[in-house]
Amino acid sequence: MSGIPAQADSCHREIVALEQVSYAFGSQQVIENLSFTARERDFVGLIGANGAGKTTLLRMIVGLLKPDRGQIRLFGTPAKSFKDWHLIGYVPQRKQFNPLFPATVREVVLSGLYGRGKLLKRLSKADALRAEDAMDTLHIGELADKRIGALSGGQQQRVFLARALINNPKLLILDEPMVGIDAETQQNFFHLLRHMHQRHNMTFLMVSHDMEMVRSYLGQEPKQVSGKLSFYVRHSHDLEDCVETDLLHTLRKEGT
Template sequence: MQQTAHSGCHREIVSIDDVFFSYEHKTVIDGLNFKVLERDFVGLIGSNGAGKTTLLRMIVGLLKPTRGEIRLFGEPLSTFRDWERIGYVPQKNSLNPLFPATVREVVTSGLYGKKNMFRRLSKAQLSKADDALYAMRIEDLADRRIGQLSGGQQQRVFLARALINNPELLILDEPTVGIDAETQAGFFRMIRHMHQHHHITFMMVSHDMDMVQSYLGEEAIQRSGSLSFYVKHTHTPEDCRETDLTHSMQQLRESMEVLT
């Protein structure tokens, strides 16, 4: 079962057309077709080896499909260059705890891309970093080494990094692995708030079936192999107006109260 096109302002943000991915002669993703529409919240559930992380890594350009095409905002992945439109929070276990960077340096690194890799950041860009630190309630941790933080604090840092460019698409790969249950609950309340009040499309891999179904519904909208896609649409006309996350940082910060 595939999603149908929606009218109005809701564009296709991610288009996955007949995508295959094989690793060491094993097919991980087999002919996947899926569309993510503007302001969707997509939850991916599947067993280990189902291809959840592989799919996200293909979408952000870290892996190439064996066959098929992925388009971002209507443009083929092979020619897509506007990566600042996408925020990506990888799995927590991808972090080297000895990585010698401060919280501020990690968050600010989200401002660098191929377009400005060797340019000095402007005052306006540095102010964005301050806004992101403030919104995630980690401004007091700005000078701490990332490896010294708790799991919940680290995830706030990576979310701040992903949000710093006011992304249109936010991709989260098991963002609460290794975090205690209370912090997990707070994190999910926060991202639900972000989906409901800001102009962001979400794709999230999670192992928490109860959380996914409580927000996205009991039934998967589509299944492909061992992958299940749960989707919540936010497609009413009044939701079509653009909102600037940067100017809503106070509101977002208030939603972070549950994490402290």
């Protein structure tokens, strides 16, 4: 026995582990022999120039790409056999979204409830209430029936975040969430992420070009540099906070 309380130990468990991961597009080596571990309640800021492999790495972690070599583990399970995708919330780059896609805000948020292989799942009344809760939490409830393409960049990001949070994930992955939104909205959005990190049992992995914003919260020096990628890390937890919570319920209670 280590003598460490179970709650404290659970706040340091492995969430994402990369072991000698490599990936290439044809003859172009994008990521080579990358090893890195993100633990529970870490906030990881991933910085790198265009072409450094940031988005590629995120897409491998969420299972959209497979590494050429090496292994990725999620919550201690090899990614190739990982099934609990509801534990992961993913906010992709807005440029990957077609603004002409004919969906309302409510429909986009509800789509977060569809697990892999469950595209025909029937939504229950509880699911609908969950979506309403997510939208109210992110202050977009009044936009529920608007087309997603008619919203501002900041409003769209809140919709995508609500979609990512609807399953109460333990890992939130964000790919350039600040791109295309004004400075004030960026600050408000990042404030929300910091609040979630400080008060809730979640791990964050965020790609950003904004060095100043990342360093203001995660520190001036990266914890690790691998090739063209720099990993800035901040761990945040108190023992009394290291418990299972319903994120949306507590965020609304806190008035975030």
